[in-house]
Amino acid sequence: MTVWKDHLENNASRYLEELLEFLRIPSISSLPEHDDDVRRAARWVAGRLEKAGADQVQVLPTGNNGHPVVYGQWLHADGAPTVLIYGHFDVQPVDPLSLWSAPPFEPVVTRGRIYARGASDDKGNMLAPILAFEALLDTRDKLPVNIKFFFEGQEEIGSPQLPEFIAAHRDLLACDLVLSADGGQWGEDQPALVVGRRGLCAMQIDLQGAERDVHSGTYGGTFKNPLHALAELIAGMHDKQGRVLVDGFYDDVRTLSDAERAQISEIPFDPAGYIRELGVRQLFGEPGYSTYERAWTRPTLEVNGLWGGFQGEGIKTVIPATAHAKLTCRLVPDQQPAKIVEAIRAHVAQHAPDGVAAVFQQLPGAADPFLISRDHPGNRAAGAVLKKIYGKAPYVVREGGTIPVSGLFLKILKTHMVSFAFGLEDENIHAPDEFFRISSFERAQQAYALMLEQLGADFVP
Numbered sequence: 001m002t003v004w005k006d007h008l009e010n011n012a013s014r015y016l017e018e019l020l021e022f023l024r025i026p027s028i029s030s031l032p033e034h035d036d037d038v039r040r041a042a043r044w045v046a047g048r049l050e051k052a053g054a055d056q057v058q059v060l061p062t063g064n065n066g067h068p069v070v071y072g073q074w075l076h077a078d079g080a081p082t083v084l085i086y087g088h089f090d091v092q093p094v095d096p097l098s099l100w101s102a103p104p105f106e107p108v109v110t111r112g113r114i115y116a117r118g119a120s121d122d123k124g125n126m127l128a129p130i131l132a133f134e135a136l137l138d139t140r141d142k143l144p145v146n147i148k149f150f151f152e153g154q155e156e157i158g159s160p161q162l163p164e165f166i167a168a169h170r171d172l173l174a175c176d177l178v179l180s181a182d183g184g185q186w187g188e189d190q191p192a193l194v195v196g197r198r199g200l201c202a203m204q205i206d207l208q209g210a211e212r213d214v215h216s217g218t219y220g221g222t223f224k225n226p227l228h229a230l231a232e233l234i235a236g237m238h239d240k241q242g243r244v245l246v247d248g249f250y251d252d253v254r255t256l257s258d259a260e261r262a263q264i265s266e267i268p269f270d271p272a273g274y275i276r277e278l279g280v281r282q283l284f285g286e287p288g289y290s291t292y293e294r295a296w297t298r299p300t301l302e303v304n305g306l307w308g309g310f311q312g313e314g315i316k317t318v319i320p321a322t323a324h325a326k327l328t329c330r331l332v333p334d335q336q337p338a339k340i341v342e343a344i345r346a347h348v349a350q351h352a353p354d355g356v357a358a359v360f361q362q363l364p365g366a367a368d369p370f371l372i373s374r375d376h377p378g379n380r381a382a383g384a385v386l387k388k389i390y391g392k393a394p395y396v397v398r399e400g401g402t403i404p405v406s407g408l409f410l411k412i413l414k415t416h417m418v419s420f421a422f423g424l425e426d427e428n429i430h431a432p433d434e435f436f437r438i439s440s441f442e443r444a445q446q447a448y449a450l451m452l453e454q455l456g457a458d459f460v461p
Helices: 002-010 012-023 032-052 119-139 162-168 226-235 258-265 271-278 291-297 337-351 377-390 404-413 438-458
Strands: 055-062 066-074 082-088 108-110 113-115 146-152 177-180 192-197 199-208 300-307 322-331 357-367 395-399 417-419 435-437
Touching: 002 012, 002 119, 002 438, 012 032, 012 113, 012 119, 012 438, 032 055, 032 066, 032 119, 032 146, 055 162, 066 162, 082 119, 082 404, 082 438, 113 119, 113 438, 119 146, 119 435, 119 438, 162 404, 177 377, 177 404, 177 438, 192 377, 199 226, 199 337, 226 300, 226 322, 258 291, 258 395, 291 395, 322 337, 337 357, 357 404, 377 417, 377 438, 404 417, 435 438
Parallel strands: 082 146, 082 177, 177 417, 192 395
Antiparallel strands: 055 066, 066 146, 108 113, 113 435, 199 322, 199 357, 300 322
């Protein structure tokens, strides 16, 4: 271990400069004006893989003009398992820009932190295994496992082209285990094994009233205001305790076992601290479940945006012609995105108030929920490494968020994905002033080197 660890330490300043260079690329996948930047980030990643010593490095297009992926490999460990390392180089938009302390693509290093969009999610995390791979390759004759790298440029928009891409390249991507460099740990001093993630589906509802905006004095009270209709429709999707009222929504939800509930209950939870962190007045949610159970193991239907009518300063006395809402659902085993979308479509058709025309559409970004056994060989290896690094056993947790490829790898490649990343919850991902701790960046490099050695020593698919 000492040799590759020395290599990482001796190159720490260079590796930090490389991360800053990577972070300067505004690879926002959701905004068309940044398409060239996403491609530029892909080329940067490919170049860094080649420099590290990977073979067959390629920037590969995806269908329907989707953002590209980057592939590389090192397959010279005869008889050893093959590990695919996953991450993403696209980032979220930066608005509201006024809340950033510095320009989001001009990285600032201060107080042991790197501030920039994408620092934690996911550029700092995904660069770390490349650097660990380089350190191992530069300090020994051969690696303990075969390695494939698969980095995408569309995770932040739900990986819409990846189902077809992975299916078409299943031989290229075939492996015994996937390690995800997207995600995080419980805390600076407490590791975690993530054994489950919720899935996702997204929809939009558009209601049409009059053909055009009309005067609220002349016409008010004579026909249905589509904003009022939308408020009624949305309010009717939950009861007062937060339970979803869409027929069939809970039909396929897998019941938590007593052992699973006990495992979750072992994780410390501070309700007052949780409330204080969020700045809310009280906790709320589906009765009969703890906060962590609601966030990790129960499905949700959330309104992400409502709009229509006048939004400016002052007053404009109109009845808007249209009203709109964007919804997403977080799904749990064994829910299927397509089935949930159809259940909500039927609900809208049945319950849209009279006097408005409703248009319902599914939006891109569907993802299956994911669950992996705590005793999976990959988790056993990850648990051993995390205990070695942190000096304590990891919590066994689930996460409420979604990584679309976790379900895709399992469905198409028949391979589980182990979360092995080092971001932390307070690092403002998807928000202004995102940052990544330099200590986490360096810890991630050492952890990946240890993990590859651990998998080479005792991983049996």
